[in-house]
Amino acid sequence: MFFTYLRRELRRRRKAALVVASGLALGIALVIIVSSVSSGMSKAQDKVLQSLYGLGTDMTVTKAAAAPGSGTERPRFEFDAKDDDATQSTDRVMVQGFQTLASTTVDKVGKQDGVADAVGGLSLTVMKVDGQFKRGEFKQSPEDGAAAQGGPRGGASGQPQGEVQGGGASFDVNSFTVYGTDVTQQDLGPLTSSKITKGRTFKATETDAEVAVVDAAYAKEKKLAVDKTVTISGTKYTIVGVSTADSGDAAANVYVPLKQAQTLADSKDKITTVYVKAADSQAIDTVKAAIQKNITGTTVTTSADLADTVSGSLSTASDLASSVGKWLSIAVLVAAFLVAGLLTSSAVSRRVREFGTLKALGWKSGRVTRQVVGEALVNGLMGGVLGIAVGLAGAYAVTAISPTLTAQLGSSGGGGGMGGGGPMGGGGPGRQTAAKTLDIALTAPVSLTTILTAVALAVAGGLIAGAFGGWRASRLRPADALRRVA
Incomplete structure (x- = not known):
């Protein structure tokens, strides 16, 4: 009887049911679209962060760079006196971005509760100066030349008159970045944000070998290739592989074994960054607090901290999706719930004679209320199905169009943390004053959780509308129906 009456009433009131379902569908579709776009924003930011610190890294441990004027050594270049036109070259290898930490810090971090893995790295900048000096030529003045033909020679002092012409110096300054990676643990660190496209990566036995992996863009610029050599501070490194960044710029131009990087920088047993993987991604803040408490003098930066430094259209769109979009969808x-409730209540008012007659025939108030709630719940479910369809179509449209957003991560000029100018910030070592800009294609993935949320909202909308109508129906009296009949 319940379902028979329900089916008949829904057919008879198709237009009213469609209005209620459409209102709920609009709200549910908007929730799905905003949720899927927000999820896409989150994945886009993860892609940006992954390009900076590599796969698997949840946080970094560093020591902030010394303040300017606090004894930081400035680069100096010295050249020997050589013959004219002789080409001279000199390198200066400098630790990039941070003060160094002892290599033992890696073990200390690895022993903290909640840390699954930790690995150290050393970020360097190499400034290479190449050029030559050219001696100028002395040119006598015309008057002095005439005097040399028989007249008095020279000025009042008797010295030849003229000037030195030509000569000077021409030098080219080339700066590139080097990252010392622990070849025995290559699952963490900036190198994991790139793929080996030519040759191979490091072997675990090459802890102190003179081998290197170069970034594809740098290799193309300098015409480098596998089996060729790259010279760093007078040491020739055989190129064993060429890596290509998954997105944007690579973390460094050249990667060498950690011990070799320490030798180049005269920083034995020193590192600049510890890359940390947490055992539980939900306990990152707890791990951060433990490291800061137990290892003094360090700065711990999580991927969430780095995300706060992302700017550009990606950041703007993410803020809009998480603030304006969220509140708009709510x-x-x-409004859809209220409209559905009011329409249901209004429909009940127009059915006073019907419900009053049913009560006169013996229907209890509870049965009338259940009938109204059942109709509203079906309307809500229809609205949910329609809303999910529209929401999925909207999310698919966003993914199909894939609007391009820009993400810019500026460096803080040598501060601590991921954004401080090491490989975790500003696009890698040697980019303290630069900003890394990436173009990210936006997608709108719809998760099962979002679908289940939409179903729950549909049911809730139906129940709310049914509550309005049921309350109105429960107050009807048989006498009202009899007066309407009269």
């Missing part, structure tokens, strides 16, 4: 959803 406002539309609340």
Whole structure:
């Protein structure tokens, strides 16, 4: 009887049911689209962060760079006196971005509760100066030349008159970045943000070998290739592989074994960064607090901290999706619920004679209320199905169009943390004052959780509308129906 009456009433009131379902569908569709776009924003930011610190890294441990004027050594270049036109070259290898930490810090970090793995790295900048000096030529003045033909020679002092012409110096300054990686643990660190496209990566036995992996863009610029050599501070490194960054710029131009990097920088048993992987991604803040408490003098930066430094259209769109979009979807959803409730209540008012007659025939108030709630719940479910369809279509449209957003991560000029100018910030070592810009294609993935949320909202909308109508129906009296009949 319940379902028979329900089916008949829904057919008879198709237009009213469609209006209620459409209102709920609009709110549910907007929730799905905003949720999927927000999820896409989150994945886009993860892609940006992954390009900076590599796969698997949840946080970094560093020591902030010394303040300017606190004894930091400035680069100096010295050249020997050589013959004219002789080409001279000199390198200066400098630790990039941070003060160094002892290599033992890696073990200390690895022993902290909640840390699954930790590995150290050393970020370097190499400044290479090449050029030559050219001696100028002395040119006598015309008057002095005439005097040399028989007249008095020279000025009042008797010295030849003239000037030195030509000569000077021409030098080219080339700066590139080097990252010392622990070849025995290559699952963490900036190198994991690139793929080996030619040759191979390091072997675990090459802890102190003179081998290197170069970034593809740098290799193309300098015409480098596998089996060729790259010279760093007078040492020739055989190129064993060429890596290509998954997105944007690579973390460094050249990668060498950690011990070799320490030798180049005269920083034995020193590192600049510890890359940390947490055992539980939900306990990152707890791990961060433990490291800061137990290892003094360090700065711990999580990927969430680095995300706060991302700017550009990606950041703007993410803020809009998480603030304006969220509140807009909530406002539309609340309005849809209220409209559905009011329409249901209004429909009950127009059915006073019907419900009053049913009560006169013996229907209890509870049965009338259940009938109204059942109709509203079906309307809500229809609205949910329609809303999910529209929401999925909207999310698919966003993914199909894939609007391009820019993400810019500026460096803080040598501060601590991921954004401080090491490989975790500003696009890698040697980019303290630069900003890394990436173009990210936006997608709108729809998760099962979002679908289940939409179903729950549909049911909730139906129940709310049914509550309005049921309350109105429960107050009807048989006498009202009899007066309407009269």
